[in-house]
Amino acid sequence: MSLSVFQNHLVETIKSTVKEQFEISVENVAAEVPPKTEFGDLAFPIAFELAKHLKKQTGEKQNPRAIAEKLRSALLEVNFIEDIQIAGPGYLNVFYNRSNFFAKALSAEVLPRVNKVNNPKTTKICVEHTSVNPNKAAHIGHVRNSVLGDTFVRILRADGKRVEVQNYIDNTGVQVADVVVGFLFLEQKDLDDIKTLDSELVEQGVSFDYYCWDLYARVGVEYQTNEGLKAKRAETLHAIEEGGNEIADLAEYVATRNVECILKTMERLSIRYDLLPRESEVLHLHFWKKAFQMMKEKGAIHLAEAGKMAGCWVMPFESHGGSDEHDQDKILVRSNGTVTYTGKDIAFQTWKLGLLGLDFNYKTFNKYKNGKEVWITTTKTGENIHPSFGNAEVVYNVIDTRQSYPQEVVKKGVATIFPERGEEASVHLSYEMVALSPGAAEELGFILSDEDRQRSFIEMSGRKGLGVKADDLIDRLEKNAYQEVKVRNPDLGEEQHKQIGHEIAIGALRYFLLKFTKNTVIIFDFKEATAFEGETGVYCQNATVRLNSIFKKLDNNALDAAQELIKHDPDKISEIFAGDHGNDFWGVVVLAFRLEETITQAIFAAEPAVLARYTFNLAKASNLFYQKHRILTETDEHKRAVMTCVAEIARRSLTASLQTMGIKVPERM
């Protein structure tokens, strides 16, 4: 049961009435949520549209209110409708029968309705997110990617979709090569030395990815003056790509250790994965060769014979006009025969969609506490029994907006080979970067030029070592939250203080990253990001915890008793909803029941911020409700029953929407 059932029924009624009375068939009947509870539960601006149509047909000006009047009588026939009002210039405002709806709402299922049966026949959606280069610790920009991706996964699952989560590991790229160069040539360390260092770091309590963070920045500085070292980079990269040598083994160790660290960071944020596909396997299992062959056969690419791209295999790209400086075609294979990153990406995307005709080998990487396994690809013989990966109907790639152009090429490339699947199968879930305010950069100890200080923001840079490391920020949030919890709940133990502090910290961070829409650049500011008041995750958690605490004080059977009372006395309930505070109660109920359509909307727009905003609004409505109306002291038993059930509906919806954002509801706070 959900609001959409009511809504769909009304839409159908409108369609048939319009056809009957005006002989017009309308495809889409838009419905809006009225700005105020007093305006009703649903509004149809359909009369305006009809007025326009009729004017075209007859040439005469039409009155939208008169049209609305004709539709009104038909809608009044619908059984769950209490009233229809014509408002403003011609809105049809629908009022549901409140007590009827309320009774049904109480017995309804609440999201998320996760698809528990792993039915291979249901279509699979694949979401790739995180994909941090495994050469350093994750920073706040990476966390935006992961939180966005993970929340979108949760939203899809709440909608009943089957989703596979992939975290692509670029273990053979220049970024890993740079750190390897640092170990080999700046620190003169071989693999054994690094392993020794690694265990020393563990003893010192320093994370391996933090060590790499600094080393990577040192290499970046050294490159600026040391041409010899830069030459080593090319050699090192080549050896890593080639595989089967000492440098490649060292690189694999470094990359794997960084992946372990990054996964640990993500685990703190309740972010998990199904598969870690690695670039080394895309290379060594010759995915590109196969994709290349298919692209040639379909005429998606051609060999440039003249001009400055002579000898390269290129994909034409008309939508981007060329110029002297920039070519309009995209090179996929260089004149020396090597494939570009975008080329590899097309091959990998083709695999994800189950169209390549090749597969990886797989082995387990590790196990989460609940027993769930994370798998990783391997060039060597894998495990015989493994889940089926890839073969997705639709693939979402969570990648920042700076990669829009290569993502467009990938999408178009795959669509050219498989026109039957088209461009719809590949979705670039793009988002803007997280940058630093000049103040935040200075707070991190970076010295800025006068020019930089004038800028509105400063881009984070792993190469420069400039960024807010994820674990540092989480530590800071946990510490702040822990101190607050300890003061507020002196009766709880140390373990509980820590646990609740952790849950609050993660709630704060996830909500902070989700409340901005995707294409807003987040200019990171410590004060805003660590706030526990106002529009924050903590606010939403607090509203839910307080609703829960009301139920702790009520009798165990209070809810059942309230439901019985409501069931047996609908007239009394109608009276209460029509009474002085009826709108206060009804407003919460009807908002709580918009969770499902909010999820649908979030998927349609590929925009998790929609859910964040909804959750905050519901938390606010709940706060207002329990602040203004006291349940425990209410003497009218029917009114108390209604209030109890309103609180129940609100907390169920709040809990579900927070869970869908990966935010836990603490026991107390």
Added chain:
RNA sequence: GCACCCGUAGCUCAGUUGGAUAGAGUACUUGACUACGAAUCAAGGGGUCGCACGUUCGAAUCGUGCCGGGUGCACCA
């Protein structure tokens, strides 16, 4: 040069795909805790929706042109 994104309250951002009086948070001012928990609530001021035309019953939203800011466009990954 070309493509994409952004410009809304002092600041940070929403704005349900063209609808009702443009909303939140924050900051500032004032008020409310012997409490279903004040990480809260109530009240107040604060707007040329970058500018100009256009489309129509109706524009922050769509179109065109400017102005300002950002990102991308390598035989880098």
